[in-house]
Amino acid sequence: MEFSRRDALKFICLSCLSFTTFEGMEKNAFSIDLSNQFKKEEEFPKVEAKFYDKLKDGKIKCKICPQECEVTPNERGTCGTRENIEGKYYTLVHSRVCAAHIDPIEKKPLFHFLPGTKALSIATPGCNIECKYCQNWEISQFRPEEIKCFYFPPRSVALTAKKYKCPTIAYTYTEPTIFYEYMYDTAVEGKRMGVKSVMISNGYINRDPLVKLIPHLDAIKIDFKGFSEKFYSEICRGHLKPVLETLETIVEKKKWLEIVVLVIPTLNDSISENRNMFKWIKTRLGDSIPVHLTRFYPIYKLKNLPPTPISTLENLYKTAQDVGLKFPYIGNVPGHPYESTYCPSCKKILIHRVGFEILENNIKNNRCPYCGEYIPGIFK
Template identity: 40%
Template sequence: MYSRGVERTVDCSLCSHRCHIGLARQGICGVRVNAGGVLYAASYGRVSSEAIDPIEKKPLFHFLPGTLSYSLGSIGCNFHCQNCQNWAISRASLKSPLLRDLAPEVGVERALGAACSSVSWTYNEPTMWYEYTLDMGKLAHARGLGTVYVTNGYITEEALRELAPSLDAFRVDIKAFSDQFYRTVCGAKLQPVLDAAALARELGLHVETVTLVIPGENDSVEEMDGLITWVIEHLGADTPMHFTRFHPDYRMRDRGPTPVETLERIYERARALGLRYPYLGNVGDHQYQNTYCPACHALLIERNGYTVRVRGLDGHRCAACGEAIEYVSEIRHP
């Protein structure tokens, strides 16, 4: 960011909106503020949500499976999704009574005290909290904890490159494979999300994707095929993809939930296209939430809700056929 001109406008380079913020104004996110020609992260250390979650709730299925993650959220978002399920905090103001202070070092101590294996920044868009997550991430790594972004992927290249040494997992929403969807439903663009996901993979982060399948919006065969093919070609066939069921919420209440049959069709198509680990979400105790060997189809990890049972793994191989199975079982920091 920098100041320019007599108006003391500042440019924010954190997310791909790259907002030009006038004096005493906020960026699209609502939490990055121009005060006297200086850009401030006004939500730093301000917590709206704190919980001990199963890592599968993020959802992350191939990152420290069966462990707990200390999960924090604040307020603000750089998207304006019409179907937002966390709108109460993503759209909250800096004066919200939900907010309380939590220093990075205190958060790390709470994570360790709760026997968590990782810290997750989630619930609202963690990129809006960038400096806070950067500081806490360094402390978490020093204490042996993994770190997770549950993100919409609109972070810029320069911000992600700086963050990557303090981050282990990049759980990214790819909300659709249509720029028109991103513009009309989210107030954003598709390509920066794809670029960030590919960069995260390049930087060595563990990447899993989530797509909320919305009837009549992003559920066509052509669009899903395009998305799955892109992930295989740019992130790799071992990338876990989660296809989750839509439920009416916020400003998108004009349609019903996604038919389970639609999700099953997408799952089966993903396997046919060569994706090794597709999953369904928000569908109760469905068999397609389990992890199966991509070679012999043996059951490897069984999931009932957030209860996880390892059934057929021998280390990082299928116990039945010996196929290598990609997942993160432990965190090692230099």
């Protein structure tokens, strides 16, 4: 199969479309041209997977995520990216990216992590759950061979981050748990070259792989889909409990954590359910974890629902504050005052944001310059 300039443009255009969360918010983002790193299907490496058990008759059990797929020879797990080849398990997506962009770190979103900097953001095809409102379903819900991919090994990723003056590599867009080995190797290589790594995840990962990975990461953002098993099982084909365990593990290991809740009308927008979620976050994770309440737009299998009313987000923001969370945010509403960071003590504005732009950042040495309140996060 030949790769043409037209294909390169298609890749870039598709990628831009896939990751636009709000029209007009992309002005700081651009794609990395990997057209000279195109490979044929059979040329991509097959790398032996980590965390799997060998069972009887050549079967294996994958232990990377809570799906714990049992896979017979010549079959793949639920995510479609791992294959049992003669009783050994392989990842098919190591170094195989379908998207590579430079994004503002605010787009991840991470608001208390190097504000105003850029992240080299990469993804491979695949996911371990299926959210009916997935923003990137064109790449998350397909097998690797169904998507045009490029060879981007860990060292090249780290060198590219340095070349474009990105202090951070972000594993994002699809679920990085399914490209665990690639993420792990890239984070190790990045650290060696002085580039940080952040995981943008649904939290659907088992404890052992997470604990092994955490020392190589600098921050983690978890999409907390909703505070009910019903929502997880009916809307996302997953379960709530493993995500709660992941959140607790991240805090136990003292890694910087931010949480996103995409608020979907009628499905996970009730004040009482979210109040319970905020209480759980405060009690189990602490009152200083930033919680981003983001606006839903109709997409994929939920085109029948309207965008989230801004009043719903504002009510939830106030509920989070009532419960005692110090850093709630509203997301996907560019220009809203609740995108900015306020001192939880004196209430003065500390980081003024509009969309992904930082207009001012007054935080000095993790302190509010007006009253001295400690502001948690990694600010330099």
